[in-house]
Amino acid sequence: MPGHFTLLKTDAVTAARRGRLTTRHGVVETPVFMPVGTQGTVKAVTPAQLQEIGAQIILGNTYHLNLRPGSELIRDLGGLHAFMGWNGPILTDSGGFQVFSLAKLRRVRNEGITFQSHLDGATIFLGPREVMTVQRNLGSDIAMVLDECPPWPCARDACRQAVERSHRWARECLAAAHESGFLAAGHHVFAIVQGSTFDDLRCEAAETLGALDFSGYAIGGVSVGEPEPEMLRQVAATTPHLPADKPRYTMGLGTPVQLLKMVALGVDLFDCVLPTRVARNGLVFTPDGPMNLRNERFRADPRPVVEGLDNYTCRHFSRAYLRHLSLANEMLAGTLLTLHNLHFYLELMAQARAHIAAGDFAAWHRGWIDRYEAGLAKNKTRTTEPCGSD
Numbered sequence: 001m002p003g004h005f006t007l008l009k010t011d012a013v014t015a016a017r018r019g020r021l022t023t024r025h026g027v028v029e030t031p032v033f034m035p036v037g038t039q040g041t042v043k044a045v046t047p048a049q050l051q052e053i054g055a056q057i058i059l060g061n062t063y064h065l066n067l068r069p070g071s072e073l074i075r076d077l078g079g080l081h082a083f084m085g086w087n088g089p090i091l092t093d094s095g096g097f098q099v100f101s102l103a104k105l106r107r108v109r110n111e112g113i114t115f116q117s118h119l120d121g122a123t124i125f126l127g128p129r130e131v132m133t134v135q136r137n138l139g140s141d142i143a144m145v146l147d148e149c150p151p152w153p154c155a156r157d158a159c160r161q162a163v164e165r166s167h168r169w170a171r172e173c174l175a176a177a178h179e180s181g182f183l184a185a186g187h188h189v190f191a192i193v194q195g196s197t198f199d200d201l202r203c204e205a206a207e208t209l210g211a212l213d214f215s216g217y218a219i220g221g222v223s224v225g226e227p228e229p230e231m232l233r234q235v236a237a238t239t240p241h242l243p244a245d246k247p248r249y250t251m252g253l254g255t256p257v258q259l260l261k262m263v264a265l266g267v268d269l270f271d272c273v274l275p276t277r278v279a280r281n282g283l284v285f286t287p288d289g290p291m292n293l294r295n296e297r298f299r300a301d302p303r304p305v306v307e308g309l310d311n312y313t314c315r316h317f318s319r320a321y322l323r324h325l326s327l328a329n330e331m332l333a334g335t336l337l338t339l340h341n342l343h344f345y346l347e348l349m350a351q352a353r354a355h356i357a358a359g360d361f362a363a364w365h366r367g368w369i370d371r372y373e374a375g376l377a378k379n380k381t382r383t384t385e386p387c388g389s390d
Contacts, residue, residue: 004188004215005247013362015239015266018353021216021247023089023141024186025081026056030247030268031352033259033345034059034091036276038389039068040084043276044334045342047086053311053343054350057088057141059271061389062134063095063126067117071137079139091142091271094131094173096166096192096220097149097252097388108148110165128172132189136182143182144218145173147192152225154196163205166194170209188215190249196221197230199237206241216247219267223253232261239266255383256285256348257372260365263352270349273390275341278383280334282326285344287368289375290383293323293337311343312336 009018019030035042035050038061042050050058060080065071074083080090095113107114112127126134128146135143147166150159170191177183191209195202209217219238222231235250242248249269250262259270275285282294284305291298291305301319308314313322313336325333351368355361376382 011361014264018356025089034271044338054346060092071134075137089141092140094144094146096147128169129176132176142188145170150196159196190216192218192220194221217242218249279337279341298323313340
């Protein structure tokens, strides 16, 4: 789909970008956060609720959906959009992260990855063409190439092998997408830049993949155990080498502050399990940092989680009630707190878009981060960045 990404404005002080990505199932305004729906569902919420809080695009996982219920079944029932009742855009991860997260259950060769299913131990092979077939069956609006995510820390020689293998697979995925008509039909294929903590390997990967006509580019292999400053340094080392006229996606992170810092580095798309996962344990996000609603101090608190935040949870329920639901392990707690956390992330990106357009993003994002981090220091409530599927 030529001209699928329009760069509307770049911040004068930072590298933040305001863009517009066109897909088969709608237009996505960037920067954007994508709720994670690994198994064809964003846990605890319905597609209608996602639409109500402003979700533009969601993420599914090729590996998990291919294991259960199977991509052919989903194809025969009309594709993933019809199967899960979501009519907006869907991005699907290739399963490459499972190379990292399921290390004891897989074997990597130049041809692809052989897994043992974590469900029943069955042997499964995913190569570049298999991954593209699965994502074509799903009807993904944005399909990710197969890649190998190096661990952290990683020896340079092992990292180079992973980068070279990822380049080979990316070319094969692109060829398969052309041959099958996937790209001609308006679907997109994003490449993934690896390189661990080696700046020259990341630069090489970005430039090598950037010379190919992918629809967009992802920065992979971050938030896999390295300290946050190192993670941000890797993103900063990569984005200048990516094509400016294509969307940029940092995979699998992060906290609200991390998202804003990466927007300032020129990243357009994000996904993370953090807001949904921690909601199920009573943790909610506010402009003054996260709060653990299970704490005693909220037992009789009549206020909403965030005054003036226009979502169903904040409009109708007190902190005291939400604390009660969470402590009682009521299912409604997961729904209400997930709705709030996702809306908080989505609204943060909406504010970022507005401030980039207004030309004052640099000052606004510094002030926002200062307030949030002051709350963190005061409340001493920390969130651990989770990786993996939700």
